[in-house]
Every structure is written in structure tokens, then in C-alpha cells.
Amino acid sequence: MTETAPGAEQLAGTLMAGKRGLIMGVANNRSIAWGIAKAVVAQGAEVALTYQGDALKKRVQPLAAELGTNVVLPCDVTDKASVDALFAELERTWGRLDFLVHAIAFSDKNELDGRYVDTSEENFTQTMLVSCYSLTALARRAEKLMTDGGSIITLTYYGAEKVMPHYNVMGVAKAALEASVRYLAADLGKNNIRVNAISAGPIKTLAASGIADFRYILRWNEYNSPLRRTVTLDDVGGSGVYLLSDLSKGVTGEVHHVDAGYHVQGMKNEDAPDISVVKSDA
Numbered sequence: 001m002t003e004t005a006p007g008a009e010q011l012a013g014t015l016m017a018g019k020r021g022l023i024m025g026v027a028n029n030r031s032i033a034w035g036i037a038k039a040v041v042a043q044g045a046e047v048a049l050t051y052q053g054d055a056l057k058k059r060v061q062p063l064a065a066e067l068g069t070n071v072v073l074p075c076d077v078t079d080k081a082s083v084d085a086l087f088a089e090l091e092r093t094w095g096r097l098d099f100l101v102h103a104i105a106f107s108d109k110n111e112l113d114g115r116y117v118d119t120s121e122e123n124f125t126q127t128m129l130v131s132c133y134s135l136t137a138l139a140r141r142a143e144k145l146m147t148d149g150g151s152i153i154t155l156t157y158y159g160a161e162k163v164m165p166h167y168n169v170m171g172v173a174k175a176a177l178e179a180s181v182r183y184l185a186a187d188l189g190k191n192n193i194r195v196n197a198i199s200a201g202p203i204k205t206l207a208a209s210g211i212a213d214f215r216y217i218l219r220w221n222e223y224n225s226p227l228r229r230t231v232t233l234d235d236v237g238g239s240g241v242y243l244l245s246d247l248s249k250g251v252t253g254e255v256h257h258v259d260a261g262y263h264v265q266g267m268k269n270e271d272a273p274d275i276s277v278v279k280s281d282a
């Protein structure tokens with residue numbers, strides 16, 4: 001497939017017809033969750049979106065309308081009452097759930113610079129709560145509504161596996177998130193609920209803007225991944241359809257890389273420009 005191949009959105013179909021899913025993490029039309037939402041709706045899924053606080057409500061509501069849904073609910077994962085209210089409302093509206101997309105992360109921007117060793121206890125705890133524990137808290141509630149099996153996905157990054165510049169405590173949280181995927185897969189498998197992660201390559205989003213030198217990271221990935229490019233929302237959306245639909249019914253506990261193959265590289269590509277040229281060019 002080339003970059004000009006039709007995207008997941010254009011490949012409309014019925015792979016997810018009859019499925020209802022909750023998508024958490026749309027902040028705007030550059031969010032990874034938005035890429036997944038568009039792709040699953042193009043395959044016939046019905047979705048509910050959440051927004052974190054009133055500031056994002058204004059952005060998320062028109063996006064929900066674009067997807068043809070009016071199920072748009074508030075949820076801040078640090079507030080248990082708002083998580084409970086979300087699931088109570090979903091139970092009232094839909095009665096059951098087939099899939100859940102967890103595309104939520106947060107860390108203090110100031111601690112995504114400098115040394116990991118200087119991470120404060122407060123930010124360590126907050127980062128783990130929002131970016132890792134929330135998946136478990138949501139999965140526990142989703143399980144009750146997934147009465148006919150289900151599929152849960154979360155979003156992770158290569159910084160969980162290897163040290164990446166400026167990823168710091170978020171890398172530690174993503175490592176714990178990937179371990180959570182395995183434990184949740186084992187717990188929920190008996191009820192035919194699958195739990196997987198997509199490890200996405202760098203994409204310019206609101207959350208990514210908190211990471212220093214992000215443009216440099218993007219360029220480095222473009223030059224050094226096997227496909228010689230970075231990934232798009234549409235690339236992640238297509239893999240989201242696979243993991244959320246029955247196409248992947250035998251797959252659980254997996255971390256699936258959607259990174260143009262970057263994670264298989266051991267060194268920079270021979271044809272990639274020198275690092276100093278890339279950095280000054282970024």
C-alpha cells in the first residue's frame with residue numbers, strides 16, 4: 001500500500017455494522033481517537049464520544065454530528081463520579097456495548113523535558129492515573145455492558161519499550177499500560193472480551209505538542225522507518241477497524257505497531273540524512 005492508496009475512511013463497508021462503541025479521547029479533528037472514530041463509522045459502527053470538560057465540548061459536539069451521533073457525554077477519568085455517570089448513561093441509552101477506544105493520556109509538560117530521574121511524585125501519580133489506571137477503571141465498567149463479548153483498544157507508544165527523548169514518565173506509564181493490556185486480556189477473555197493496544201508512530205496532535213523537539217522526532221521517523229514516512233490518523237483508523245471488528249476475533253493481549261515499521265529498525269537508514277542536517281532543518 002502506498003500513501004496514495006484509499007484510506008480507511010474511503011473504504012466504506014459493513015465490517016462493524018450493528019456494533020456500538022464508546023470512543024474516549026477526541027479533543028479535536030487531529031486526535032487519534034477521531035481517526036479511529038471516522039474509520040469505524042465508515043464500516044457501519046454506531047459511536048458515543050466523550051469530552052473532558054466544557055472547553056472541549058464545543059469542539060467535540062460538531063465532530064459527533066459529522067459522525068451522525070448525538071451520544072456525546074462528559075467524562076474526566078480522574079473523577080470517579082463522572083466515569084460512573086458515563087456508564088450509567090450508556091446503559092440507559094444503549095443497554096450494551098461492543099467496543100471501547102481508550103485514547104487518553106496526560107503528564108505535566110514541564111516534566112517531559114529534562115531528566116526522567118527528576119520526575120515528581122505528584123506528576124508520576126497523576127500520569128499513571130490518567131494514562132494507565134483509567135484503562136483498567138473503564139474496562140471494569142465496560143465489561144458489564146459487553147454482554148455479547150467485546151473489543152477494547154488503547155493507544156501506546158514505542159517509548160514504552162525503548163528510551164525516547166523527552167518521553168520520560170510517559171514512557172513508564174505506557175509500559176505499565178501495555179502490561180495492563182495483557183492482564184486485562186487474561187481477566188476478560190473468558191467473556192470473549194478482547195483487549196489490545198495500538199502502538200502508534202508519532203503524529204502531530206494536541207497531546208504531542210507537549211513533547212519538546214516533536215518536529216525533529218517526526219522527521220527522524222520519516223527518514224528512518226522502513227516505509228520512509230510517518231503514519232496518519234487514517235493509518236491508525238484502519239488498524240482500529242481490524243482490532244475492533246470481528247476480523248481480529250482471535251487476537252487479544254497484543255501490542256500492534258502502526259508506525260511505518262519504525263520499531264524493527266536497529267540503526268538509522270543508510271540513505272537517511274545526517275542527524276545534524278535533520279535537526280537544523282526541522
Ligand SMILES: NC(=O)c1ccc[n+]([C@@H]2O[C@H](COP(=O)([O-])OP(=O)(O)OC[C@H]3O[C@@H](n4cnc5c(N)ncnc54)[C@H](O)[C@@H]3O)[C@@H](O)[C@H]2O)c1
Pocket residue numbers: 024025026027028030031032033051052056075076077078102103104105106130155156157158199200201202203204205206207208
Ligand atoms: N500523537 C502521538 O504521536 C501518539 C503516539 C502514540 C500514542 N499516542 C497516544 O494516543 C492517545 C491519544 O492522544 P493524541 O495524540 O490523539 O492527543 P489528543 O490530545 O488529541 O488526545 C488526548 C486526549 O486525552 C484526553 N484526556 C486527558 N486527560 C483526561 C482526563 N483526565 N479525562 C478524560 N480525558 C482526558 C484529552 O481530553 C484528549 O482528548 C494518547 O494515549 C497518546 O499517548 C499518541
